Amino acid sequence: xxxxxxxxxxxxxxxxxxxxxxxxxxxxxxxxxxxxxxxxxxxxxxxxxxxxxxxxxxxxxxxxxxxxxxxxxxxxxxxxxxxxxxxxxxxxxxxxxxxxxxxxxxxxxxxxxxxxxxxxxxxxxxxxxxxxxxxxxxxxxxxxxxxxxxxxxxxxxxxxxxxxxxxxxxxxxxxxxxxxxxxxxxxxxxxxxxxxxxxxxxxxxxxxxxxxxxxxxxxxxxxxxxxxxxxxxxxxxxxxxxxxxxxxxxxxxxxxxxxxxxxxxxxxxxxxxxxxxxxxxxxxxxxxxxxxxxxxxxxxxxxxxxxxxxxxxxxxxxxxxxxxxxxxxxxxxxxxxxxxxxxxxxxxxxxxxxxxxxxxxxxxxxxxxxxxxxxxxxxxxxxxxxxxxxxxxxxxxxxxxxxxxxxxxxxxxxxxxxxxxxxxxxxxxxxxxxxxxxxxxxxxxxxxxxxxxxxxxxxxxxxxxxxxxxxxxxxxxxxxxxxxxxxxxx
Ligand code: NAD
Numbered sequence: 001x002x003x004x005x006x007x008x009x010x011x012x013x014x015x016x017x018x019x020x021x022x023x024x025x026x027x028x029x030x031x032x033x034x035x036x037x038x039x040x041x042x043x044x045x046x047x048x049x050x051x052x053x054x055x056x057x058x059x060x061x062x063x064x065x066x067x068x069x070x071x072x073x074x075x076x077x078x079x080x081x082x083x084x085x086x087x088x089x090x091x092x093x094x095x096x097x098x099x100x101x102x103x104x105x106x107x108x109x110x111x112x113x114x115x116x117x118x119x120x121x122x123x124x125x126x127x128x129x130x131x132x133x134x135x136x137x138x139x140x141x142x143x144x145x146x147x148x149x150x151x152x153x154x155x156x157x158x159x160x161x162x163x164x165x166x167x168x169x170x171x172x173x174x175x176x177x178x179x180x181x182x183x184x185x186x187x188x189x190x191x192x193x194x195x196x197x198x199x200x201x202x203x204x205x206x207x208x209x210x211x212x213x214x215x216x217x218x219x220x221x222x223x224x225x226x227x228x229x230x231x232x233x234x235x236x237x238x239x240x241x242x243x244x245x246x247x248x249x250x251x252x253x254x255x256x257x258x259x260x261x262x263x264x265x266x267x268x269x270x271x272x273x274x275x276x277x278x279x280x281x282x283x284x285x286x287x288x289x290x291x292x293x294x295x296x297x298x299x300x301x302x303x304x305x306x307x308x309x310x311x312x313x314x315x316x317x318x319x320x321x322x323x324x325x326x327x328x329x330x331x332x333x334x335x336x337x338x339x340x341x342x343x344x345x346x347x348x349x350x351x352x353x354x355x356x357x358x359x360x361x362x363x364x365x366x367x368x369x370x371x372x373x374x375x376x377x378x379x380x381x382x383x384x385x386x387x388x389x390x391x392x393x394x395x396x397x398x399x400x401x402x403x404x405x406x407x408x409x410x411x412x413x414x415x416x417x418x419x420x421x422x423x424x425x426x427x428x429x430x431x432x433x434x435x436x437x438x439x440x441x442x443x444x445x446x447x448x449x450x451x452x453x454x455x456x457x458x459x460x461x462x463x464x465x466x467x468x469x470x471x472x473x474x475x476x477x478x479x480x481x482x483x484x485x486x487x488x489x490x
Pocket of ligand 1: 151155179181212213216286386
């Protein structure tokens with residue numbers, strides 16, 4: 001088998017060394033297209049977690065005191081290595097996660113771009129000097145928050161890990177990353193790039209095991225000062241509670257259920273194409289993906305017809321197969337969820353205009369599906385579907401559309417398509433989300449803060465804010481020294 005196509009042996013990275021887990025329990029990594037076992041590996045043991053935590057604790061001060069320019073060189077080096085290794089990494093990610101190769105390649109290159117951006121931003125973690133009287137100085141300094149525990153999901157095995165490691169290292173914090181056990185090769189590739197670029201032993205650690213046991217152990221250790229999770233709302237609540245018990249800061253990048261409002265004053269065919277392209281990317285397993293489509297009744301039928309044409313051309317298959325444009329879902333439990341959500345939507349009056357089929361296995365395939373006349377209370381609308389299902393409803397009145405768009409516990413992203421500047425500005429203000437895309441479905445950029453409100457979480461990744469969440473402020477209030485003989489006499 002050519003080197004590019006070999007799925008790697010899975011190991012943990014502790015204190016600068018790749019090692020096998022030492023627990024008596026094991027994990028199988030499954031190919032979502034075939035259910036074939038790609039790798040079997042042992043979980044991390046408590047003793048190994050102790051070693052990783054010791055390494056983290058030991059490296060906190062030395063990494064903090066490493067000059068930002070030196071840190072920046074290492075971080076930029078990791079980005080370069082990811083680019084050089086992108087073909088091999090993309091292949092492993094496509095196999096373990098299911099996405100088409102071209103999407104996996106794009107994920108690696110986007111990750112490198114974010115890492116590069118953080119490398120530079122780490123050199124600008126300025127404090128400030130506050131005007132004061134002549135004999136005193138008031139300063140606000142920035143310091144790294146300290147050791148970080150990061151938890152990452154399976155939908156973007158490279159990007160989500162890169163978006164934890166790069167800003168934390170840029171701010172001067174060492175990390176322990178518990179990446180998804182289901183997609184470990186992507187995480188290993190990112191950690192390898194940082195290690196090979198010169199990150200000192202202990203500064204980055206990577207572990208796999210039983211998620212709840214690891215988070216409980218690591219957050220209770222007294223060593224970790226910050227936790228950052230990308231994952232589901234329930235796991236976010238669990239980790240937030242645990243962090244609160246141990247006075248640990250949190251960044252929670254949780255799920256979304258993004259509404260899209262399509263006004264009638266646009267090129268409907270083009271907008272439908274952009275919406276569908278974005279919706280079916282990564283088979284719909286994207287937290288900020290457009291999810292609930294509110295289309296003005298005047299353009300509704302044309303919008304649906306254009307989406308149908310797009311969906312007819314989607315080629316479903318294994319991510320690594322030539323010509324595939326949509327892969328399987330990453331795991332079997334997502335297929336069960338989508339099956340139930342489709343049945344619920346139909347029960348509540350939705351019409352399936354294309355797709356709807358879930359082939360017998362092996363493989364977690366779901367046909368790309370378009371639903372119309374979807375009731376707002378149905379699961380596909382009320383919950384995060386995280387699958388290749390595009391639910392569409394119509395509206396007559398923009399106020400009503402905004403109210404319905406905001407009627408969700410989530411608040412990650414919202415999207416608007418309109419030719420009216422006034423309406424665009426109004427919706428940017430009134431839509432309850434951390435990010436609003438106006439005439440675009442792209443809201444994730446290295447330069448801008450990515451984060452949600454309401455149940456979608458708090459804190460940021462990317463942008464200066466994405467580095468800032470790994471910093472704390474210290475007020476330093478300094479007066480001239482009291483030299484001998486110059487003190488106030490009583
Ligand atoms: P899940 O919540 O069971 O697992 C998500 C991830 O969290 C996994 O990688 C798992 O290892 C980790 N995890 C679970 N329990 C944990 C714990 N106690 N401590 C630390 N880590 C823990 O969900 P799932 O079935 O894998 O995915 C379904 C939902 O996850 C989706 O509906 C979606 O909302 C969410 N999700 C969100 C993102 C995102 O980018 N925000 C990514 C993937 C999944």
